[in-house]
Amino acid sequence: MEAFVTDTLTDALAALDVPALTQLFRNQDEFIVVEGFLPQPLLDACLNALDTVAPAINRNYIPWHKKGGSVSRFDLDRLAPVFGKLYRNTALVELLRTLTGQDLEYCPPNDPHTYALYCYTEPGDHIGFHYDTSYYRGTRYTVLLGLVDESSCRLECELYRTRSDRATESLSLRLAPGTLVAFNGDKLRHRITPAGANERRIALTLEYVTDVAMHPLLRFVSNMKDSIAYFGFRQVFARSGKRAAD
Numbered sequence: 533m534e535a536f537v538t539d540t541l542t543d544a545l546a547a548l549d550v551p552a553l554t555q556l557f558r559n560q561d562e563f564i565v566v567e568g569f570l571p572q573p574l575l576d577a578c579l580n581a582l583d584t585v586a587p588a589i590n591r592n593y594i595p596w597h598k599k600g601g602s603v604s605r606f607d608l609d610r611l612a613p614v615f616g617k618l619y620r621n622t623a624l625v626e627l628l629r630t631l632t633g634q635d636l637e638y639c640p641p642n643d644p645h646t647y648a649l650y651c652y653t654e655p656g657d658h659i660g661f662h663y664d665t666s667y668y669r670g671t672r673y674t675v676l677l678g679l680v681d682e683s684s685c686r687l688e689c690e691l692y693r694t695r696s697d698r699a700t701e702s703l704s705l706r707l708a709p710g711t712l713v714a715f716n717g718d719k720l721r722h723r724i725t726p727a728g729a730n731e732r733r734i735a736l737t738l739e740y741v742t743d744v745a746m747h748p749l750l751r752f753v754s755n756m757k758d759s760i761a762y763f764g765f766r767q768v769f770a771r772s773g774k775r776a777a778d
């Protein structure tokens with residue numbers, strides 16, 4: 533599996549104009565969209581894993597803010613190793629390091645959000661406007677990869693929102709299968725618009741940080757958020773307790 537991920541991604545990354553992407557990422561206040569990023573065989577491997585992870589989807593609902601399903605990194609590790617291999621692929625991390633100009637690190641093994649799936653399968657599934665706030669000491673970068681999009685959902689983004697010297701620019705985009713979106717979580721305000729009836733949208737998220745140190749109190753806050761908004765208490769606290777004790 534690892535060799536397969538490495539081989540397919542290495543070829544795809546070699547075809548990218550990295551200096552141009554880096555320029556664009558920085559010009560857009562640390563935000564970029566790369567259509568057709570995932571090579572088809574790798575996208576297919578991710579899609580094949582979806583049936584296996586389906587029973588692990590945790591449904592969540594926060595009135596007015598969020599409704600949907602999520603699969604944590606713990607369940608992905610247990611059921612579908614392709615996602616972890618993709619997250620740790622060195623060529624991918626090197627590309628992200630070049631784009632950001634930062635020495636990015638992997639999130640620690642007790643973080644359920646290190647990589648995760650977001651599943652929009654019921655009418656009204658959505659997430660309201662937010663930042664991907666970092667609870668780590670370092671800056672948090674989010675990567676979204678489209679896997680399935682049979683939906684009318686849009687990823688709506690507000691660029692330059694935190695800048696006092698520029699007007700905010702709004703973008704509305706479809707996260708088509710294979711598309712990569714990468715951004716600084718503290719800078720990009722974004723949301724996913726509600727799914728309609730009989731629609732389906734599945735996105736993979738990857739999280740990288742510049743410094744994985746975290747205050748224990750913020751780890752608790754982060755775990756509470758992940759339990760309520762994403763993965764459920766059993767997942768988050770049983771696993772993070774177990775990992776911490778390992």
Ligand SMILES: O=C(O)CCC(=O)C(=O)O
Pocket residue numbers: 650659664676687707722723724735
């Ligand atoms: O589903 C997506 O593409 C992104 C969802 C999101 O922004 C989040 O859960 O923080």
Ligand SMILES: [Fe+2]
Pocket residue numbers: 662663664722
């Ligand atoms: Fe987000």
